[in-house]
Amino acid sequence: MLRRVYVWEAPVRIFHWAHVASIAVLAFTGYYIGDPFVTVPDETAQTYLMGWMRAIHFVAAFVFGLGFLVRVYWMFVGNRYARWQDWIPVSRERWAFFWKQLKYYIFLEKERPHYMGHNPVAGLSYAVFGVMVLVQGLTGFALYAEPYAGGFWRAAFGWLLTLFGNQTLRLVHHALMWLFAAFFVVHLYMAILADVEERNAAITGIVSGVKFDHTSDH
Amino acid sequence: MAKEHIDPLELSLTGGETFNLVEALARRGVSRREFLKFCTIMAGVLALPVDKASRIARALESAPRVPLIWLELQDCAGCTESLLRASRPTVGELVLDIISLDYHETIMAAAGKQAEEAKAATVEKGGHIVVVEGSIPLKDNGLYCCIGGKTAKDILFETVRGAIAVLAVGNCAAFGGIPAASPNPTDAVGVADLVKDVPVVNLPGCPLNVVNLTATVVHFLTFGSLPAVDHLKRPLFAYGKRIHDNCERRPHFDAGQFVEEWGDEGHRLGWCLYKMGCKGPETYHNCPTVRWNDGTSWPVMAGHGCLGCSEPNFWDTMTPFYERLPEVPGFGVEATIDKIGLGLTAVAAAGVAAHAIGSAVRKKAAGASQEQEE
Secondary structure (H helix, E strand, C coil), X not given: CCEEEEXXXXXXXXXXXXXXXXXXXXXXXXXXXXXCCCCCCCCHHHCCHHHHHXXXXXXXXHHXXXXXXXXXXXXXXXXXCCCHHHCCCCCHXXXXXXXXXXXXXXXXXXXXXXXXXXXXXXXXXXXXXXXXXXXXXXXXXXXXXXXXXXXXXXXXXXXXXXXXXXXXXXXXXXXXXXXXHHHHHHHHHHHHHHHHHXXXXXXXXXXXXXXXXXXXXX | CCCCEXXXXXXXXXXXXXXXXXXXXXXXCCCHHHHHHXXXXXXXXXXXXXXXXXXXXXXXXXXXXXXXXXXXXXXXXXXXXXXXXXXXXXXXXXXXXXXXEEEECCCCCCCHHHHHHHHXXXXXXXXXXXXXXXXXXXXXXXXXXXXXXXXXXXXXXXHHCCCCEEEEXXXXXXXXXXXXXXXXXXXXXXXXXXXCCCCEEEECCCCCCHHHHHXXXXXXXXXXXXXXXXXXXXXXXXXCCEHHHHCCCHHHHHHCCECCCCCCHXXXXXXXXXXXXXXXXXXXXXXXXXXXXXXXXXXXCCCCCCCCCCCCCHHHHCCCCCCCCCCCCCCCCCCCHHHHHHHHHHHHHHHHHHHHHHHHHHHHHHHHHHHHHC
16 A cells, blocks of 8 residues: 655755755856866956856855755754754664665665655765755855955854965865765765665655655555 | 054153154155155055045154164065165155164164164163064074074064064064974964064065055054054055955956966966966955055066965965965875866766666565565
């Protein structure tokens, strides 16, 4: 008997796709800002390529940052699948499942464990992802604050410039972009794998919010 | 800052003496017109409204002579060279009329015991300004820089006693500079790391731009206070804006027009030096507006990127000077962050592909065993 379960609430789904879009835009524009691979030979007054790249990067950065804040808020008020306990395994039971799932992934376990929300390994990877977002956001907004000698941005993020210096911040900001790229490859594969092996609509679930539950079959 | 507002009257009582500047300048063939031009330029450098020029003029006309001691510690005399390039006022006028340079090892006539005595006499009276050039080595009791048998640290503490302010000029005096670059063999530090009871103003740069030193002194003589400073004790009038934001090549940056290699078409057209490792976007200094050597030119104007010489530890933090990003610690010189990152993503893709094959094999095996059971 197949049961339809409403797993991903609207804020979770909106956050997910806002992050997909903003990360894609941020990675592309950010790479250009770090290494402007196109030079425009036209009249200087007629072109504004770096200007637009930066403007778009900043707009996407606000989507990225706001999405993160909304998702963190939803970790405390959302349904059981959105809660922070789904990301960070605190209970002994969840840890046991974590090892079971990990063993399955590295071919030491035959049966794939079933979960409605995040499986414990995926959940923990999203906690790591959250830290990546936080570091990327902090370094990014610190660099954003750089032109200002005072004011809000300098007060909020200027301490990072004082602490680490511009060069280190840019290196970390740039390196993390590649970590996001590697994360994307693994994340996409894992979602497809879950969808195929569990037949639980993991892929369409993040659009519709609904996943399938087969556990009542057995 | 403890002594924000110092009454010029108090100054005159504690050692300065009032004299007629206009007369003194006239004696040296400097016209009033020249003098007013100088006051206007100073108002511009200090980012004051243009009508403040007359206030500067009035203040300088009646200003007391402030005795000034210039210390050279662990330095290369590059900032002194920069001082000698001052044209408004020429260094002679600066020395003789506006300030009273009582001690400067490189340009004073006195030597040896006499010179040291003159310095001691000035310190004794108090109310003086100390300019420090060069860093202070602390390792092995500071023996790596000794002058007249005294360590740089002892000389510094002796000289700043009773001083109104200390102006740390150049990156060495401000932050330790090149002597403090890794591995900092002499344990060199800047003035503000040691001097806590006298207000310190940092005027970094490699070398110092003398326009900013003159403007700081003029600010002091006009308003009786030191200029407002940032969190690194640098005056905001000179270090409040990034090179990048006032750069004449900025339109080429925004347009996406970059020099790719030295001497290429873009370089000849004066395009942006961002890809050549210019550190203008992370350096706070007024080079684009005041320029160097009497407003002749400055590095970016001359076609070379900014090295970030007014920032703390620039020799370590701004290198490599000709690359945008620093090297990745633990990887070779050739491995840029992009090569490493692309490699990581490729490894992730390969791992995923291998796992997909493994999963397919597992499913097939599971299917086969299920069939057997049936």
